[in-house]
Amino acid sequence: RFKRYAELFAAGKNNGFVPRSYPRSDTEFSEKENGYRKRLFELLGIKYLLDKEDTPKTGKDFNPGKFAPDNVVGHIQLGKFLVYKREGVLPRVFLTTNYQVITGDTKIIQKIFDPNFNLRTIILEKEPPINLEKSNTEIIEPKIIEYEPSQAVFETNTDHNALLFLSDAYDNNWQAYIDNQQAEVLRAHYALRAVAIPKGSHQVKFRYQSLSHTLGLYTTVGSSFLLLLLVFVSAKRKKL
DSSP states (O other): OOHHHHHHHHHHTTTTSOOSOOOTTOOOOOSSOOSSHHHHHHHTTOOEEEEEOSSOOSSOOOOGGGGTTSOEEEEEEETTEEEEEESSOOOSEEEESOEEEOOSHHHHHHHHTOTTSOTTSEEESSOOSSOOOOOSOOOBOOEEEEEETTEEEEEEEESSOEEEEEEEEOOTTEEEEETTEEEOOEEETTTEEEEEEOSEEEEEEEEEOOHHHHHHHHHHHHHHHHHHHHHHHHHHHHHO
């Protein structure tokens, strides 16, 4: 299901190109900065980095140069484990009116890994379903109501139409609802998610609804109904 997500990571290890073969489940970053790892950090809104120092000496054994040219500072050290904080990180979820429509997988990936391209501009594969006029406000962070593996809920309030971008993997089983009305989930930045939001105040919900889950639910309901029917018929026969 997450083939394109794995392709994005594989391209980050292969000079910005998807290799012919790669582990489908491989979503590991390159161990060393190769000019592409930092772009993935930016794209996915990664704020903290975990490192390990096998021979800690001072309790503040930070080495920010290890992550150069990324801009990081030492945040906290717990024994051998060091946590670095990245400066100027994009939010995991934000609203914007800046977007580009690019078709062709190779072109999209090359644009993502282009250091001159601002990842605050969302790459879409088609025009959004509502008109977006560029706003002077670059990005807006919505209010997060709920953020769970199978559901995320946000509140938005803008004076203009916008794209709500979420740096989580796109999948056909994700459904979006604006004020309980279903909306189109757009594939953004090759393998992530966005939805077009009208101006005003809205509640936006992403919900994962897989076919297997739906079939399982119907099967459970059907089985329960059949069981109740059998109990009813059996009871009626006993009375007779």
